[in-house]
Amino acid sequence: MKHLNPSDLSSIIQEISKFGCRWLGSGGEQQTREFILSKFEDSEMDNIYLEWFPCHNYRVEEYSLEVTSPLNLSIRCEPLEYSENSDVEGELVFVGELREDLDPEFLSKLNLDLEEKICLMVSDTPAFYIPPLIEKGARGLVVATEAPDNLIRMLAAKSYPPSLEDPHKWKINIPGVSISKQDLYKILSLLSLGKVYVKLRHFGGCEITQTCNVVGVVEGHTDESIVIGAHYDSQMKTTGVWDNLTGVSILIELAKNFSKRENRKRIIFVAFGAEEIGLWGSTFFVEKHKKELKEKCRAMFCLDAVSSAFPTERSVWAKDVLRTLILEISRKHGYLITNTREPNLSYSDYYPFIVEDIPAAMIWEYPPINPYYHTEKDTARYIDANKLCEMGELHRIIIEEIDMYG
Ligand SMILES: [Zn+2]
Secondary structure (H helix, E strand, C coil): CCCCCHHHHHHHHHHHHCCCCCCCCCHHHHHHHHHHHHHHHHCCCCEEEEEEEEEEEEEEEEEEEEEEECCCEEECCEEEECCCCEEEEEEEEEEEECCCCCCCHHHHHCCCCCCCCEEEEECCCHHHCHHHHHHCCCCEEEEECCCCCCCCCCEECCCCCCCCCCHHHCCCCCCEEEECHHHHHHHHHHHCCCCCEEEEEEEEEEEEEEEEEEEEEECCCCCCEEEEEEECCCCCCCCCHHHHHHHHHHHHHHHHHHHCCCCCCEEEEEEECCCCCCCHHHHHHHHHCHHHHHHHEEEEEECCCCCCCCCCCEEEECCHHHHHHHHHHHHHCCCCCCEEECCCCCCCCCHHHHHCCCCEEEEEECCCCCCCCCCCCCCHHHCCHHHHHHHHHHHHHHHHHHHHCC
């Protein structure tokens, strides 16, 4: 029998979508937090609380990109969040396509002279490649993203680990912007003819804001635990439905489901804050509960950008016993998981758990990725509630079986 249903998931997604963007410190972020809290309260969980932590709150102010030679051309761009406030001018150098399977060490080994240059790269994960470019003397960054339809993906210049001790440090020391794929081709054709010079401007505000994780606990009969987490923030200027109202809707529905059930283990539901800027909420949660998690947590499940309307395969990011269990349980219940991956990339909230050797997993519809993520087109239009519900059911079944196990 199915326990989750597509229309409940859809209505949660629709309600939260109305709050708009959920970027750190925004009204939408706060309304979403209150919404999740009220849903946890309706579920009559045993213990519900907020865990506050400080964050560097980036606000965009001014940004522009202009080609100044061989001709004058203004290029549409978005800010590279958490990059330096300054104006720079210089020669543009194309450093290539920096994809997630490329080891950033590779850049350090290259004999690139970037002294005083502005680097142009194609990347959806630039934060990983920026440090070696800065080391080689780059003074500005232009990131072309792979988003379709002339869209520009919103991206942060920094990534995991967050600087929980001093949030002010959360930035890089050169300015950056991102551009569309179409404008990348324009610039590349100019580069094929000779040197290209650009003027780049980026200014953003910086203040410390408090944000929080919303935690709901369903007690069990033993002191072992299972953690289920989904981040509730979104990228700047987006309503992030795939990323991550899909995860939040399943989190809320699973919380409702497991609150009504007799569980052996304690089940801890966490809506993480500030994931998009480098996994702040999950890192804070692991830091705060480290001893208990290391001793008692048998599995952490990360619900992030769970399911879109695009045809995809299923993959699992997990290792050791947990991976075996997930694959066996899925197979037993007729769910196909095609690919297994090592959980060694700091892309989502499972990662701070992995770093501390706490068993954690992400079951994801990938490949391919939803091409609209971190853009204004990450809307409910590209969500298939039935497919999302299947992923919710798969998680529910796996969690139920792991609750019984061991
Ligand atoms: Zn996400």
